[in-house]
Amino acid sequence: MHKIGIDLGSSYTKGVIVNKKNEILDFYAVRTGFDFNKAATKILDKFSENYKFSSPVFTCGYGREQLNIPFIANSEIIALAKAVYHIYKCKCSVIDIGGQDTKYIKITDNGQVDKFKMNRKCAAGTGSFIEEIAFRLDITAKEFNQFAEEATEVFQINSFCTVFAVSEIIGRIKQGTSIQNLILGIYNSVIDRCIELSIIEDKLIITGGIPDSHPKIVKLFRDKFPSAESPEKSQFLAAFGCVLLNS
Structure with a gap:
């Protein structure tokens, strides 16, 4: 089952859907606005049009704990470092x-x-x-x-x-x-x-x-x-x- 990561930033909320091989299948970004949960829901709705994914979602950023859906919050610093090292090693x-x-x-x-x-x-x-x-x-x-x-x-x-x-x-x-x-x-x-x-x-x-x-x-x-x-x-x-x- 695919997994979703969401970075809930102050300006934009960014989401990716990733397969079992840790390959990004798709990505989507929306303006965060004042409601982090609403922004995250837009991401999930977009991905649900073409993919099935597991719960919980994995979050970071300013709004990482502001969701009404199951989530696991992560440090944005550590998450970004993990992704950069994954690419450049x-x-x-x-x-x-x-x-x-x-x-x-x-x-x-x-x-x-x-x-x-x-x-x-x-x-x-x-x-x-x-x-x-x-x-x-x-x-x-x-x-x-x-x-x-x-x-x-x-x-x-x-x-x-x-x-x-x-x-x-x-x-x-x-x-x-x-x-x-x-x-x-x-x-x-x-x-x-x-x-x-x-x-x-x-x-x-x-x-x-x-x-x-x-x-x-x-x-x-x-x-x-x-x-x-x-x-x-x-x-x-x-x-x-x-x-x-x-x-």
């Missing part, structure tokens, strides 16, 4: 860019979590920082990424706070600074906040919704860390790790 560092926080995880050569750190002080360096600026500029993630690809130079964003950064960007646009160069500066600002979490000494793996929808940011990480990679559909890795931990 080596010592590495992980930077996970989430909606409300950014996580740094150091994984040992036998797959254990050596240390981790989270940035929760403000939105800078998180997905919400990029999403809020994109919303204010009325551009999609695809357009945001394309503008950065077209940049000719990096404009330094001085404001770390989202509110002040938006004001700074709008002011600079009025002064004639290109939107392309500004957006490249936003990406670099996010990267700077991420790498402040820890010294990166090992192979770097970037995960989360931001590298999935903003591939340019992975390229910029690679400029600083040539070994940097981001696996396909990386925002689903924690959900996948929940299943791996219970296999």
